Amino acid sequence: MIEVTLLGTGSPIPDARRAGPSTLVRAGDQTFLIDCGRGVLQRAAAIGVGANQLSALLLTHLHSDHIADLGDVLITRWVSNFSPDMPPLPIIGPPGTAEVVENTLKAFRFDIGYRIAHHADLTAPPLVEVEEVTDGVVWGRDEVSIRVGPTDHRPVEPTIGFRIEHHGASVVLAGDTVPCAGLDQLAAGAGALVHTVIRQDLVDALPVQRIRDICDYHSTVEQAAETATRAGVGILILTHYVPTLQPGQEDQWRALAASHFDRQIELGDDLHRVEVHPGVCAKPAW
Template sequence: MIEVTLLGTGSPIPDARRAGPSTLVRAGGQTFLVDCGRGVLQRTAALGVGANSLSALLLTHLHSDHIADLGDVLITRWVSNFAPDLAPLPIIGPPGTAEVVENMLKAFGPDIGYRIAHHADLTAPPPVEVEEVTDGVVWGRDGVSIRVAPTDHRPVAPTIGFRIEHGGASVVLAGDTVPCRSLDDLTAGAGALVHTAIRKDLIDPLPMQRIKDICDYHSTVEQAAETAARAGVGILILTHYVPAIQPGQEEEWRALAASVFDRQIEIGDDLHRVEVHPGVCAKPGG
């Protein structure tokens, strides 16, 4: 079984009810944080999951809303772990990730220096191990495998999606993308697809061109559902709603997805949880 929790379902616009884009995936005793948007550690704290228990950080791309709390994750993991030899945090992302992580640690350089000077058991900066990838298998430990494939979020490039598999269960995390062949291939036959989605019908009437521009490189609800249908997945889990779903609008979004995808559709607030079992069996919760 793989457990998927939507930590943050919001957008770049601050929302009192929704943290920034981030998803927690637990499989085979391992815990993966996929993207780290605004407020992510508050959400993991609500689940009783600390930064020091993360197996790896997976980044779909380097847009600010998906990495806004990268520094918090790095520093909090470092200061809240009391092991004498803290292992590096694996960070897997597209090319450019290493530079972003390096610069984030530089930005926190004064803080890191203060803590090393004050605490005898902190003798080095937060340890990280960055792997930049665009395609292929990137993880294989204790029965959990992770595969990566390119997605299409141009002009943001490169961007990637992740497929996590364990014990016959599988989950794909698409990140921000328009429909593309490589995502179809990555998703084929998966138990669940976690996909960001926008409502073009609500965005098009707005007078600000900058807001309308987001339709160019994100999938609509219907397009996300079409990707799920083509791939034959068992569950479509929508997240990163733009504009934010207002209370009472959930069934509108669900109906749009259901117009092209006739299987299980999950739409929820932050901390919504879905269990993905081998085959098409799933148990929603949250």
């Protein structure tokens, strides 16, 4: 079984009820954080997960809302891990990730210096192990495998999605993308697809062109559902709602997805959890 928790279901616009885009996936004894939007560690703490418990950080792309709390993840993991031989944090993302991580640590260089000067057991900066990828298998440990495939969020490029598999269960995390062959191939036959979505009918009604521009490079609810249908996935999990999903609107969003996908549809607030079992045997965690 793989457990998916929507840590943050928000967007670049701050929302009192939603953290920034981030998803937690637990497979076997391993815990993966996919993207790290604002407030991610507070949400993770609500389900008993700390930064020092992460097996790896997976980044779909380098838009600010998806990496806003990268520095918090790096520093908090460092100061909250008391093992004398703490391994580096694996960070897997598209080209450009290494530069972003390097500059984030540089921005925190004063903080890092203060802590090393004050604590005898902190003798080096946070350890990271960055891998930049666009396609292929990137992880294979203790019966958990992770494969990467290209997505389409241009002009943001390259962007990637992740497929996590464990004992026959599989989850694909699409990130921001329009429908594309890369995502179709990555998601083919998966137990679940976690997909960011927008309501184009609501966005098109807004008077600001810059906001309406987001329709150019995000999937609508209907398009995400069509992708799930083409790929033959068991569960469609919606997240990163634009505009924000308001209380009482859940049935509207679900109906839009259901018009193109006739299997299990999950959406909800931050901390919504879904269990994904091998094959098509999948059910909500509650």
